[in-house]
Amino acid sequence: MKTRIREDESGVSEAIGFILIFTIVILGISIVTLYGYPVLADAKINSDEKIMEQNMIVLQNDIKILTRNNVPYRDTTIGVSGGSVFVTNSTASENAGGEYFTLTYDVNNIITFSDMYYPGSLEFVSDEGTAVVSISNGAVVKRQQDQEGSAMVSDPRWFYDESEGTLVIFMTNITSSQSMTLGGIGTIQMAMLKPPVVHDFPDSGTVEIDYFPNPDDDYSRAWSNYLTGPYVKQEGFSMDTPTGNPGDPDIYRLDVDRLVIKEYTVEILGI
Amino acid sequence: METLNDEGQWIVMMGFLVAIGMFMLAIVVSQAPLVGQTTAESVMEFPKNEIQDLRGKLVSMGSTLPEISLETPDSDQETLQNRFREDMALLSMSRNNAIANYSVDPLYNGKYWYDSGTYGDVFYKYHQIDIHYNNGVTEYSESLLLPQWDPEG
Numbered sequence: 502m503k504t505r506i507r508e509d510e511s512g513v514s515e516a517i518g519f520i521l522i523f524t525i526v527i528l529g530i531s532i533v534t535l536y537g538y539p540v541l542a543d544a545k546i547n548s549d550e551k552i553m554e555q556n557m558i559v560l561q562n563d564i565k566i567l568t569r570n571n572v573p574y575r576d577t578t579i580g581v582s583g584g585s586v587f588v589t590n591s592t593a594s595e596n597a598g599g600e601y602f603t604l605t606y607d608v609n610n611i612i613t614f615s616d617m618y619y620p621g622s623l624e625f626v627s628d629e630g631t632a633v634v635s636i637s638n639g640a641v642v643k644r645q646q647d648q649e650g651s652a653m654v655s656d657p658r659w660f661y662d663e664s665e666g667t668l669v670i671f672m673t674n675i676t677s678s679q680s681m682t683l684g685g686i687g688t689i690q691m692a693m694l695k696p697p698v699v700h701d702f703p704d705s706g707t708v709e710i711d712y713f714p715n716p717d718d719d720y721s722r723a724w725s726n727y728l729t730g731p732y733v734k735q736e737g738f739s740m741d742t743p744t745g746n747p748g749d750p751d752i753y754r755l756d757v758d759r760l761v762i763k764e765y766t767v768e769i770l771g772i
Numbered sequence: 773m774e775t776l777n778d779e780g781q782w783i784v785m786m787g788f789l790v791a792i793g794m795f796m797l798a799i800v801v802s803q804a805p806l807v808g809q810t811t812a813e814s815v816m817e818f819p820k821n822e823i824q825d826l827r828g829k830l831v832s833m834g835s836t837l838p839e840i841s842l843e844t845p846d847s848d849q850e851t852l853q854n855r856f857r858e859d860m861a862l863l864s865m866s867r868n869n870a871i872a873n874y875s876v877d878p879l880y881n882g883k884y885w886y887d888s889g890t891y892g893d894v895f896y897k898y899h900q901i902d903i904h905y906n907n908g909v910t911e912y913s914e915s916l917l918l919p920q921w922d923p924e925g
Contacts, residue, residue, distance in 0.1 A: 662871045699866060
């Protein structure tokens with residue numbers, strides 16, 4: 502038995518005690534509903550987006566295996582939650598004003614090579630959140646809906662060899678027989694049946710890469726960070742000052758001794 | 773005097789421990805998405821066989837690699853050497869997406885190949901072959917010393 506200072510309970514009201522406890526309970530429930538639940542939902546959206554980012558890297562690795570390791574077919578089962586994955590055919594992208602690259606090789610002020618590339622894309626768009634993650638031209642890029650700016654999640658494997666002065670560019674096109682969408686769990690089947698087209702220019706010159714973004718799906722910041730940063734070459738490409746006019750490309754240049762361009766076409770058979 | 777009942781303090785401590793544990797787990801889980809790419813790529817893509825093929829070819833060519841000289845450019849040997857080099861570069865690029873090149877003996881007196889070799893000892897003359905291989909992920913350079921086969925001893 503504990504010692505008590507006072508045994509007198511005349512000032513203690515059961516009603517007030519009930520009200521106090523009841524208020525605390527209701528406040529607790531409402532704080533969890535108002536603040537806790539949205540935080541949980543956000544965490545779920547965030548983790549969905551993170552998982553999709555990882556899935557896109559897995560798919561990018563599949564494309565790498567198809568294109569670099571001479572494997573004809575490849576399939577991967579992925580679970581898509583909180584959004585959908587769309588396949589945009591390279592020719593459909595051309596007709597719908599999608600992003601494209603032009604490559605120009607200039608040897609002693611004579612244009613030896615010039616071509617346009619519509620890479621097409623494999624794109625995840627989040628329903629609940631704002632993230633858009635896309636595989637295009639061998640890279641995984643990310644942006645937020647209705648906001649400027651973008652980031653490169655995983656680089657394409659372009660490289661520059663310092664001792665040979667050689668720049669190697671891989672242009673990867675995505676094609677599909679029809680437009681495809683995936684929500685939920687599905688298997689993405691890919692094939693590369695056409696041999697790559699190789700352009701090899703042994704003479705030194707200037708490479709010019711123009712990136713024409715799709716204004717509704719703009720990854721120009723991601724490509725500018727990748728090309729001007731120390732990823733392909735330590736000093737990076739030089740970038741012309743952007744004109745600021747919509748529809749004008751970002752122009753990157755680099756002087757090289759030899760240029761190799763490999764063009765791959767990856768076909769999405771089904772998802 | 774009322775004494776404080778402290779028999780339940782372990783509950784509070786367990787609460788702290790569980791909270792810290794969950795925090796640690798959350799850190800581990802948040803790191804998980806970063807793993808996939810690099811491990812898979814680096815293990816699968818290390819071009820060990822490709823480098824060995826290139827190296828093996830040069831070693832088996834050995835002293836039959838024709839001599840080249842800057843003093844007499846466009847000689848038959850030089851043409852042959854350049855053809856061999858171009859073939860190797862082309863094959864490496866088309867099959868392995870890699871840049872491959874080699875050179876025989878460092879440049880000396882306007883010649884890339886010289887009869888005394890880069891180094892020599894009592895038994896052999898050695899020619900130095902520099903191999904360079906780069907596929908964008910792995911860059912490999914090697915200096916190889918090949919003894920020159922001399923039929924007349």
